Amino acid sequence: MPSRNNVQNTHTREQLRTLHGALLDIVGAINRPERDDILIQAAGIRLDRALFPLLVSIERFGPVGVVELAGGVGRDYTTVSRQVAKLESLGLVKRQPRDGDGRVREARITAKGKAMTDRIDAAREKLVGAIFAQWSPGDVKELVRLTRKFADAFKNAGA
Numbered sequence: 001m002p003s004r005n006n007v008q009n010t011h012t013r014e015q016l017r018t019l020h021g022a023l024l025d026i027v028g029a030i031n032r033p034e035r036d037d038i039l040i041q042a043a044g045i046r047l048d049r050a051l052f053p054l055l056v057s058i059e060r061f062g063p064v065g066v067v068e069l070a071g072g073v074g075r076d077y078t079t080v081s082r083q084v085a086k087l088e089s090l091g092l093v094k095r096q097p098r099d100g101d102g103r104v105r106e107a108r109i110t111a112k113g114k115a116m117t118d119r120i121d122a123a124r125e126k127l128v129g130a131i132f133a134q135w136s137p138g139d140v141k142e143l144v145r146l147t148r149k150f151a152d153a154f155k156n157a158g159a
Contacts, residue, residue, distance in 0.1 A: 033049055036049045036052045036053070037049060038127070039052070039120055039123050039124060039127070040052060040120075042123035042126065042127060043116075043119040043120045043122070043123040044119065044123075045116050045119055045120070047116070048086075050083060051083055051086060051087055052120075053073050054069065054073060054080065054083055054084060054087060055087055055092055055093070055109075055113060055116065055117060056117060056120060057069055057072055057073060058084075058087070058093050058107045058108070058109050058113070059109045059113065059114060059117040062093075062106070062107055062108050062109055063096075063098070063106035063107065063108040064106055064107055065098065065104050065105065065106050065107075066080055066081045066084055066105065066107065069084070069107065084107050087107070087113070088107075090112075091110060091112045091113075092109070092110060092112055092113035092116060093107045093108060093109055093110060093113050094107070094108050094110050095107050095108075096108065
């Protein structure tokens with residue numbers, strides 16, 4: 001009698017390959033510099049494109065240390081440190097010692113920076129809303145739920 005396990009493994013392997021391909025497509029699309037330009041323009045803000053993902057990441061994940069931030073955006077620590085200093089000079093973030101460990105300086109969003117990311121969020125909502133226009137609310141809800149579940153499991157597994 002043939003093993004059903006090999007069929008299941010092949011099916012799972014194909015699904016994982018398809019999932020991985022979809023994730024690479026999404027990451028590639030998100031990382032396109034033109035996308036940032038479109039969001040910056042749609043939000044009606046003036047911000048250097050290189051600073052854009054850092055500002056958004058600080059707002060989402062802050063307060064955050066520069067080393068952690070650099071790892072999250074896939075850039076060199078020294079480059080990110082200079083870029084965070086630029087964001088600070090623009091009044092969009094503030095760097096201060098981490099509570100409990102003064103050796104680590106964390107970047108925190110300022111009110112001015114939060115106002116800018118709120119405009120970015122509104123522009124993103126409008127642009128992504130067009131993608132979901134043909135989706136049912138249930139499908140969108142399920143995508144969000146499963147994506148969050150996968151992201152949490154992936155992050156915790158260190159894979």
